[in-house]
Every structure is written in C-alpha cells, then in structure tokens.
Amino acid sequence: MFDDIILFIKLVEVGSFSQLAKLLNSSQATVSRRIQSLEENLGVTLLNRNQRHLEVTHDGQMLYEQFKKPATNLESSWRLVCEELQDELQGTIRLALTTEGARDIILPKLQDFLNEHPRARLHVTFTTQAIHLVKQHYDIAISSSLPESATHTVTILSxxxxxxxxxxxxxxxxxxxxxxxxxxxxxxxxxxxxxxxxxxxxxxxxxxxxxxxxxxxxxxxxxxxxxxxxxxxxxxxxxxxxxxxxxxxxxxxxxxxxxxxxxxxxxIPCFLVRKAGVTSKLEQTFAEFIIKVFNESLHNKMNPLTEPL
The missing domain is CATH 3.40.190.290 (D-Maltodextrin-Binding Protein; domain 2)
Incomplete structure (x- = not known):
C-alpha cells in the first residue's frame, strides 16, 4: 500500500494519469488500477475524475499533505544510499534551459562535467515553458522566471x-x-x-x-x-x-x-531551480558545477580577454 501512496503523491504533483504513466514507463490503465486499489484499501475517494483535470478530494488532499514530505525524503534517501554503495557518481541529470544567456554560458562547459564524472549522463532540454520540475520530469532548471510551485528551491545565478x-x-x-x-x-x-x-x-x-x-x-x-x-x-x-x-x-x-x-x-534574472528537500550527490555536484560556471563567467565579463581566443 505504501508504494501506491507514493504513486498517488506523484500523480497529484504531475496532475495527469497519462503523463505519470509516461514518466514511469508504465500504462495509464496500470496507474489508474493502483490508485483505485488504494482508494478501496483506505475506504475513501481520493480523486474526482473528469476529462479535463484531476480534482483532489478533501481526503486525498489530507493524504497528500501527510505523506508528500516522507515520500520525497524516502526517494531521495534511497538515491543517496545507492550512491554511497557506488565507487563514483553515476546516473542521469535532466536539465531544462529557458534563457538564451544561460545556454551560451553553460553549454560550452558541459563536457568538462562529463569528463570529470564519466558515469554521469545529461539530458538537456530547451524550453520556454514555466518551470515545474516534478510535472515536467526535470531535475534542475536554469530559468529567467520563478517557478509557480513552492516545492522548489531557487538560487539566483546572474x-x-x-x-x-x-x-x-x-x-x-x-x-x-x-x-x-x-x-x-x-x-x-x-x-x-x-x-x-x-x-x-x-x-x-x-x-x-x-x-x-x-x-x-x-x-x-x-x-x-x-x-x-x-x-x-x-x-x-x-x-x-x-x-x-x-x-x-x-x-x-x-x-x-x-x-x-x-x-x-x-x-532579466537567471535562477537555478531545484526540487526542495534532500537530493542526490550527483544532482548536488551538478548544481555546484553550474554555480561555478556562472561565477567564472561573471569574473570573465568583469575582466575581459585582452587577446583573441
């Protein structure tokens, strides 16, 4: 049942059965069946379903509020334990870039990060959409606007x-x-x-x-x-x-x-946007890498080159 509760938490945050099924590489029918099983086990209705959107009931909202933080911490803790058992950092970071200036600062430096962490992978997406990391399945974003959701931590880069x-x-x-x-x-x-x-x-x-x-x-x-x-x-x-x-x-x-x-x-400001709560070492390392790159860029802008590159 606890697995289904975690699934419900993700469903509320993503806001769509089909989108969640896509993120989990599952089927919409499987996700729907597990949520229905959770409702039957609890004896309550968690969602009012219609064609346009999911409406969380009072009971569903109470369940979400009680378990969203433990579910997030459990997932993050599991990632941290797995990393402790590994010889080096590995995994995939999904990065969203929404500002042109950020693209030109960070893209030339990505190979440096990959060279330093040979078992890491990067998925880079360019988007003009408002950022919601959970719904859009990103780990980190560099954005010119603040995220709509409060479930993010934000650092101004430049x-x-x-x-x-x-x-x-x-x-x-x-x-x-x-x-x-x-x-x-x-x-x-x-x-x-x-x-x-x-x-x-x-x-x-x-x-x-x-x-x-x-x-x-x-x-x-x-x-x-x-x-x-x-x-x-x-x-x-x-x-x-x-x-x-x-x-x-x-x-x-x-x-x-x-x-x-x-x-x-x-x-325009440039923000580093991350999920709130505990994160993996790989994600933390990549966030620190981004901050370093921006700091170096700011230093170079204040002290421009005197000779052609």
Missing amino acids: KFKFKPYASPEYIKKYGAPTNLDELLTHRCIGSLGFAGEENNNYKAENLKTGEEKIISYTSRLYMDTTSHAAIVAKHGEFITGAWDAVVTNEVARGELVEILPDYSFFE
Whole structure:
C-alpha cells in the first residue's frame, strides 16, 4: 500500500494519469488500477475524475499533505544510499534551459562535467515553458522566471542586461550613435516575442543615472534569438540588441563593439531551480558545477580577454 501512496503523491504533483504513466514507463490503465486499489484499501475517494483535470478530494488532499514530505525524503534517501554503495557518481541529470544567456554560458562547459564524472549522463532540454520540475520530469532548471510551485528551491545565478552592439565594419560604414535619438536613425534588428510578435517599444535605462525612457523603433528585420542576431550583426549591416552574457566572446575578440554602454534595454534574472528537500550527490555536484560556471563567467565579463581566443 505504501508504494501506491507514493504513486498517488506523484500523480497529484504531475496532475495527469497519462503523463505519470509516461514518466514511469508504465500504462495509464496500470496507474489508474493502483490508485483505485488504494482508494478501496483506505475506504475513501481520493480523486474526482473528469476529462479535463484531476480534482483532489478533501481526503486525498489530507493524504497528500501527510505523506508528500516522507515520500520525497524516502526517494531521495534511497538515491543517496545507492550512491554511497557506488565507487563514483553515476546516473542521469535532466536539465531544462529557458534563457538564451544561460545556454551560451553553460553549454560550452558541459563536457568538462562529463569528463570529470564519466558515469554521469545529461539530458538537456530547451524550453520556454514555466518551470515545474516534478510535472515536467526535470531535475534542475536554469530559468529567467520563478517557478509557480513552492516545492522548489531557487538560487539566483546572474542578471543579464540587453544592450546594443555593432561590428567595427558597421561603425566604419555608418558611424556609431552617441545617444538614443541617434540610435533610432540607425539600422537595428528588432526583437520578436515568444509568440512571434514584433517588439517596437523599448525601455532604455541609463545605468549611471537610473533615468528611464521609452523609445519606439520599427525595424525591417526582426529576430527572436539574440545569438543569431549577433551573427547577422557581425557582417556589418545592422546594430543588434543582445544579452551581455551571450556576446562576451565576440566582444573580447573585437567582432562586436558595445554601443551606448551607459544604457540597458532589459534586465532579466537567471535562477537555478531545484526540487526542495534532500537530493542526490550527483544532482548536488551538478548544481555546484553550474554555480561555478556562472561565477567564472561573471569574473570573465568583469575582466575581459585582452587577446583573441
């Protein structure tokens, strides 16, 4: 019965029979049958089932609240015991990346982690969805927004600033704007939102004075990924906005030059999101690795390279 209680806890957190069956590599009928057996053993109704969603009853909520922490701790403790019996860390970490800046910081370093832990595996997913580690079956996420659920622990890794950049060829051909009004007369790549909508209004913040100003700009070229826009900008025909963490190497190599360095047009935080409670040594080690990589990136940004890579 305790196995079925743990199954019920997971079902409430995932919110779907089919999704839970998929995560457990089982069938929806098997999961449903075990939950029904648990209800019969307890003599209560735990769920009101309908086609749209699961509705947890009062009895079901009471069972969930009583057992969710012990169930989580039991699972985590089992993982820790297994790791203690192993010669080295092994297993799979499922990582979700939701921010472009995080992708460009962490992806080049993943092989370092794999080299250090040869029996570890990484599953990396790129997503723009709001993060819920349990429902989406991730272990760790790097996200620009806080998770909706309180069953997570969150650490801030960095803050990214969206700033304008141009290539030396562009500056030689068209000149460099010296203020916001001049910027609006230049050839700039516009930004697309997640749904493909054009962003034509930007809030420019003076980083020295704190003064903010809304500027409007309509472009002939819009892109939704700043790393790709930076590639276009390096050819010398456009100014692009980019997250500072994304173009650190291009700036260090002299391929892009920061325009109007006193201004930022957006700022987004970058969070490390983990499940609350006890975690495995492998997950803890990987979280520490991520924090180290971000700290090194911040140090390099403050102390840029003086020679091309």
